[in-house]
Amino acid sequence: MKLDRTDRDIVAALQGGLPLVAAPYAQVAAELGMDEAALIDRLKAMKARGIIRRIAAAPNHYRLGMVANGMTVWDVDDAQVAELGALVGALPFVTHCYERPRALPDWPYNLFAMVHGSNRDEVEEKRARIADLLGGACRAHDILYSTRILKKTGLRLRRKG
Structure with a gap:
């Protein structure tokens, strides 16, 4: 599956994680020069195509005391x-x-x-x-x-x- 430039920029922007702010998708969209709804639509489309599976928290269990x-x-x-x-x-x-x-x-x-x-x-x-x-x-x-x-x-x- 090929990614167009916008999808590639979205994946690159999110690969380090969502920003810890009240409206993380709005912030990422602004950084990419796009509308928040357009970003979310693109993410849904990439998920439907199997390009991304999920966006989820990946906690460090050791830091949470779960050693x-x-x-x-x-x-x-x-x-x-x-x-x-x-x-x-x-x-x-x-x-x-x-x-x-x-x-x-x-x-x-x-x-x-x-x-x-x-x-x-x-x-x-x-x-x-x-x-x-x-x-x-x-x-x-x-x-x-x-x-x-x-x-x-x-x-x-x-x-x-």
Whole structure:
């Protein structure tokens, strides 16, 4: 998919995040020399075309005091994984949840859910709540703890001259 100059300028302007002001889209639009409604329409169109997936906050969990971060992995019955995954993803302490193919025989897990806590005991309590929710549809599970932040940015474009 090709971006026209305006779309490219919008992505470049937003790639570092929205400004922390009362009307962030209005400010970005003004910086780009366009109307706020036109900016929002362009963003909606780029989302519809699959150029951007979302605009969302990407908090630094460590700075928020959430220093225990665990990717819980689950071997869930294929017939129930979509339904149960939606329930897990709706839990207030799950920041992202997704289904992935297994890599048998070494990796039987098909459901992943990221949880954060102020310590590992808190993360383990949240993992136990997920296990209770999954019940007998879950055959095995594990948790992989983060040891450092690898990425906290989205797409980055270079500005063309």
